Every structure is written in structure tokens, then in C-alpha cells.
Amino acid sequence: MGNIREVRISRKTRIGDYDQFAKGTEAGLRKIAKPLRGRRILHVNATADGGGVAELLQGQVSFENALGLASRWFVINAPSRFFAATKQMHNLLQGKSGRLDEGSKRFYLEMNRAFGRSLMRIVSSFRPHAVVIHDPQPLAAIGALAGKVPVISRLHGDLLTPNTETLEFIRPFLMKAKRVVMSNRDYLKNFPWLSPRQADIIYPAIDPFSAKNKPMEKDAAARILEGFGVNPTKPLIAQISRFDPWKDPMGVVQAYYRAKNVFPTLQLALVGLTLAKDDPGAADIFRQIKKHEKGDPDIFLFADPRITKRVPNDALVSAAYVASEVIVQKSIREGFGLTMTEAMWKGKALVAGRTSGARAQISDGRNGILVSSPEEAGRAIVRLLRHPAFRAKLGRAARESVRRHFLMPRFVADNLKLYKEVA
Numbered sequence: 001m002g003n004i005r006e007v008r009i010s011r012k013t014r015i016g017d018y019d020q021f022a023k024g025t026e027a028g029l030r031k032i033a034k035p036l037r038g039r040r041i042l043h044v045n046a047t048a049d050g051g052g053v054a055e056l057l058q059g060q061v062s063f064e065n066a067l068g069l070a071s072r073w074f075v076i077n078a079p080s081r082f083f084a085a086t087k088q089m090h091n092l093l094q095g096k097s098g099r100l101d102e103g104s105k106r107f108y109l110e111m112n113r114a115f116g117r118s119l120m121r122i123v124s125s126f127r128p129h130a131v132v133i134h135d136p137q138p139l140a141a142i143g144a145l146a147g148k149v150p151v152i153s154r155l156h157g158d159l160l161t162p163n164t165e166t167l168e169f170i171r172p173f174l175m176k177a178k179r180v181v182m183s184n185r186d187y188l189k190n191f192p193w194l195s196p197r198q199a200d201i202i203y204p205a206i207d208p209f210s211a212k213n214k215p216m217e218k219d220a221a222a223r224i225l226e227g228f229g230v231n232p233t234k235p236l237i238a239q240i241s242r243f244d245p246w247k248d249p250m251g252v253v254q255a256y257y258r259a260k261n262v263f264p265t266l267q268l269a270l271v272g273l274t275l276a277k278d279d280p281g282a283a284d285i286f287r288q289i290k291k292h293e294k295g296d297p298d299i300f301l302f303a304d305p306r307i308t309k310r311v312p313n314d315a316l317v318s319a320a321y322v323a324s325e326v327i328v329q330k331s332i333r334e335g336f337g338l339t340m341t342e343a344m345w346k347g348k349a350l351v352a353g354r355t356s357g358a359r360a361q362i363s364d365g366r367n368g369i370l371v372s373s374p375e376e377a378g379r380a381i382v383r384l385l386r387h388p389a390f391r392a393k394l395g396r397a398a399r400e401s402v403r404r405h406f407l408m409p410r411f412v413a414d415n416l417k418l419y420k421e422v423a
């Protein structure tokens with residue numbers, strides 16, 4: 001099956017370990033999972049590494065198996081022309097102006113017919129009780145599956161201001177899904193044609209035991225970054241994100257320069273190592289930033305995945321969170337934004353663009369700061385650098401809100417309830 005391959009998960013989840021974050025977690029989950037034991041769930045998405053969906057699936061699939069379900073995860077293989085088309089689709093759905101050209105639409109549908117055929121072969125042998133199609137890339141394959149197996153469409157993007165024409169293009173596929181799951185209630189207004197029973201909201205979550213979310217000592221973090229030239233005696237801010245216009249890395253650089261006028265020794269790290277296969281534009285954005293930073297020795301750009309041979313991606317990401325005084329997520333659109341959850345779990349003060357994903361996680365001034373421009377971001381960074389006690393207070397509240405709302409067990413429980421209704 002050349003255009004679909006299975007992702008093997010090495011992580012082993014021990015459900016009992018999660019009781020340390022909330023008593024009774026294991027018992028509660030096992031109770032919900034009991035009637036689902038042996039149920040087979042097939043997840044399909046575009047990429048096995050790079051980006052939030054892959055991150056989420058690593059935890060979710062491992063968790064579902066630990067609870068007695070049989071969950072498997074497949075990714076599609078496609079030429080770069082396909083990912084260029086789906087990236088454009090993603091951008092349009094997140095509100096970029098323009099339109100999807102007819103050639104791209106045709107190629108998207110043609111590739112999806114092939115995915116559909118491969119998926120049907122997997123369905124015939126694995127006989128899943130439900131198929132979850134993540135995001136629009138393999139969505140049109142639903143044509144081959146609907147009526148034979150219940151399909152859930154899981155949309156992870158920011159759907160607050162989607163391009164109407166592109167939404168109309170994917171509408172017939174969404175209509176075929178038993179359920180369409182999104183990350184924010186505010187998106188529902190754009191889907192009036194989905195019946196209330198068909199639409200669901202599930203907030204994503206992080207796994208506190210994954211390599212990047214486990215605790216790391218501040219000294220260890222400083223040593224890792226020192227290896228790349230970051231000075232541990234000077235203040236550091238960071239954004240951890242793919243180089244993507246929606247993540248506004250240029251806005252982060254502008255905010256950094258504003259703060260640097262007040263704190264001349266300030267350093268900035270932009271960490272965007274995982275150049276995901278479905279993200280062909282990243283290299284261009286990176287070149288723009290490179291031009292803009294004009295050789296500033298206090299800006300550290302991490303974009304070449306080859307450096308992870310020396311320090312694994314997760315260790316570098318974790319170190320950047322831990323070693324930074326302030327974490328920035330200056331996004332303009334964010335379906336949810338796991339990087340914010342990760343930073344908050346590390347107890348960091350976060351300055352975030354006022355996106356729907358940030359509003360779902362941050363209450364302004366209590367567990368983070370919301371901003372609407374690079375100027376505001378710059379001012380927020382200065383305020384936080386000036387007031388370590390305020391920084392610590394935000395960080396503590398941030399960690400507590402993740403513990404209560406955005407850890408894997410809650411997310412898995414929500415999904416199990418969904419499977420119960422669908423499968």
C-alpha cells in the first residue's frame with residue numbers, strides 16, 4: 001500500500017501514573033473504556049512527525065491501546081504537489097484570501113480516491129469500528145468509506161473565519177461524516193449545515209510523560225542551549241513553532257526588538273525544527289526571518305532538523321521552554337496551539353496572540369497575557385521581564401489550568417465518549 005503507511009508507536013502509557021495529577025484518573029478512565037474493550041479504531045492523518053496533530057496522536061493512540069482498545073494510526077504518502085495544494089487549502093480555511101485553483105482541486109480529489117482505495121483494503125482486513133480522519137488532507141477519502149464504517153472527521157485548524165468557497169468544497173465530505181469534531185465552539189457558527197448532533201467540540205491536550213513535557217532542570221536546559229551559543233547569564237525569550245506565517249515569527253522578532261530597547265542583553269530563540277512534510281512553505285519564511293535579523297548575535301534560529309542529531313528535538317524544545325524567562329506565541333490564527341499548553345505546563349509566563357486557541361487556554365492577566373500586535377507583545381515582554389514575581393504567578397496559574405483542563409486523560413475520556421456514541 002504505497003500511498004498509506006502505518007505509524008508504529010514506541011511510547012508505552014501506564015494509566016496509573018496519571019493519578020498523581022488528579023486522583024481517581026485511572027479508575028474513571030477504565031470505567032469509561034470498559035464497554036469499548038477490543039473496539040478497533042483507525043486514525044488517518046497527513047504526517048507522523050512535525051506539528052500538533054502528530055504530537056496529539058502519539059499520546060492518544062498509545063493511551064487508547066493501554067485502555068484495551070485496538071487503535072492504529074496510518075499516514076498518507078503523497079507527492080509535494082499534493083501537500084502544496086492541501087497547505088493552500090489549510091491557509092484558505094484559516095482565513096487567507098484567494099481561491100483554490102481547479103487543478104489543485106482535481107489533484108486533491110484524484111489522490112484522495114487513491115487513499116480511499118488503500119483505506120478500504122485496510123478496513124477490510126482490520127474491520128475498524130470507527131475511522132477518524134484528521135484534518136482536510138485525507139478527508140475526501142471519506143467517499144470510499146462512508147456507509148461501510150462510521151467516520152469521524154477531526155478538524156484541528158482555526159475555523160473562525162474560513163474562506164467560504166473552500167469550506168463549500170469540503171462541505172460534501174464533512175456531511176458524510178458521522179461526527180465532525182473541532183477544537184472550539186466559536187467555529188460552529190460557520191457550519192450551520194451540520195446538525196447539532198453531528199458536531200462536537202473536544203479541546204486537545206498534552207501528555208505530561210512525553211519526552212518534551214517531562215520536567216527538566218534549569219541547569220540542564222541552560223547547558224543544552226549554551227551548546228548553541230545562548231548565554232545563560234542573559235535573559236532569553238523564545239517562540240517554539242513551525243516557520244509559518246500564521247505563527248507570525250516576524251511579529252516575534254519585532255516584539256523582541258521593542259523589548260531589547262529596554263533590556264539590551266535580551267536574547268531570542270525561534271525554534272522551528274520539525275519541517276513537516278505537509279508544510280512546504282517553511283523554508284521561505286525562514287529565509288525572510290534570516291534576512292530580517294541582519295546577523296543579530298542575540299537571535300538564535302533553530303530550523304535545521306539535522307542539528308537534532310546532536311540534541312534530540314524534544315530535548316531542545318523542552319530546554320527552550322525551561323531556559324526562557326518568557327515564552328511567546330504570537331500567532332494570528334491558532335486552532336488550539338499545543339505549544340501554549342506545553343509552555344504553560346512548564347510553569348512559564350506566556351505572551352500569546354489573541355487567537356481562538358489562545359482564548360481557550362488563557363484568561364488574560366491571570367495565567368498568561370493576550371496581545372493583538374507586536375507592539376503589545378513587546379510591552380508585555382518588558383512588563384514580565386521587569387516583574388519576576390508576576391511572571392512566577394502567571395506561570396503557576398498556567399500550570400494549574402493545564403493540570404485541570406488540558407492533560408491527556410481528559411482528552412482521551414472525551415474521545416472514548418465519542419466512540420461510544422459512534423461505534
Ligand code: UDP
Pocket residue numbers: 050051052053055212240241242271272273274313314317336337338339340342
Ligand atoms: N514542535 C517541535 N519542534 C519544533 C517546533 C514545534 O516538536 O521545533 C512541536 C511543539 O512542541 C508542539 C507541536 O510541534 O507539540 C506544534 O503544535 P501546535 O498545536 O502548537 O501547532 P501546529 O504546528 O500543529 O500548528
